[in-house]
Amino acid sequence: MRKLTVCMLAGTLGVLIAAGMAQADLSWSFAQDTLAARATFGIEGTMLRVTLTNTSSFPVVRPEEVLTGVYFQMPNVTLTPVRAVLAGESFVWFPKVGTGVDSSGQIGGEYAYRSDLSGAFGDPSHGISAVGMNNWFGPTDRFPGGDLQPPASPNGIGYGLISYSDNTGNAQVSGKVPLVQNSVTFYLDGMPQGYDLSGILGVKFNYTSDICPY
Template sequence: MKKQIGSLGSILIGIAMATVGLTGQAQAISFTATNGTNLSASADFQLSGTTLTVVLTNTSAADVLVPADVLTAVFFSSNGTLTSGTAILTAGSAVVFDAAPVGGVVGGEWAYLSGLAGAPLGATQGIGSAGFALFDGATFPGADLDPPAAVNGMNYGILSAGDNLATGNAPVTGDNPFIKNSVTFTLNVDPNNVFSLSSINNVSFQYGTALDEPNIRSVPEPASMLLLGAGLAGIGIWRRKAAR
């Protein structure tokens, strides 16, 4: 009998550990997009407590030749209330055509805003380095690295992973500073308002400095959707067992 109880206990512990693992995995979701030729990008959202981390990456292997090839914003919608946290270079990324910022902080060149009207796909939130007549000014902590006051123009937009810095027109080969090729943002989640990763939708990636320039719509990566679904299933199993 003791052996049977011990075995049952091991099984229950295993189920509990699996459920914890699944719910932990459910705290991240990735969106990717491509125009099928020279533009591609990703946005990875990870929730930990009341901090939402967003890693925005220009994943294209193509050369950046004109300003319309520069990734300058990600737009999305979600539930809950979010506010600006931090903006720093993702590990392995760097500023080009300007001095390296202290601590990798580029917040003075980027903005987060909610309550948007007129954004692509009807998105209500966005993170951008260009104004688009949507962002009033930089909202992340950090110095204005390239006056005039941010956010304005394409400066500190994100170049592709495959960009050749020596090729392209003047605006993308030295006239403006850029980031190659990823920025990590944090947003603060109001604990008094419900926020869930599964509510994120209307995700799109904006290029250039105007909304009539390229914008590519994103979809969740299949793997992240499977993890999210598995995590929700794990929560359901745990709740049913707890109710018995």
């Protein structure tokens, strides 16, 4: 039987990823048992770009293995969510009829952002989440975009991330809610001029719909 881990887990700082920009991207990653994730941060003008990826080589067989958020420290910076789009060749399994993702790949209405997290989240103050986390993330925190899966608020594991190798054949996660395979890119506006990405610390990844101690 596969081991089940806590649902919020600390990442480790990875290598700087070379990019044809003024500053290289910064990558944080996490791996434990069958779970693995990566968050890549970059700056485009005044935008912070965050790409969240489920990098596990295992299929998702239970809701507790769906990647639903990323949290990080970035002191003295407050951002405005602009858009959330499917990254690369990612796509949505089981979209609600009539509310599927259009050709632009935008799914912003299914994710939310806050810059004032505390309490059970520990050190991270910034967070991007597909789930409500006991009402920490609500309708007014969402990225711009339509409601693709009611209610019009972060809720459950809908539009959470499954691994690229997932065959979506397990009954616990197949067909009940839309799921993204396997990566989403978020854009947030308001980065200070000359900000050094090494100032982003304490990155943590969240699985399922609960807040867990870490």
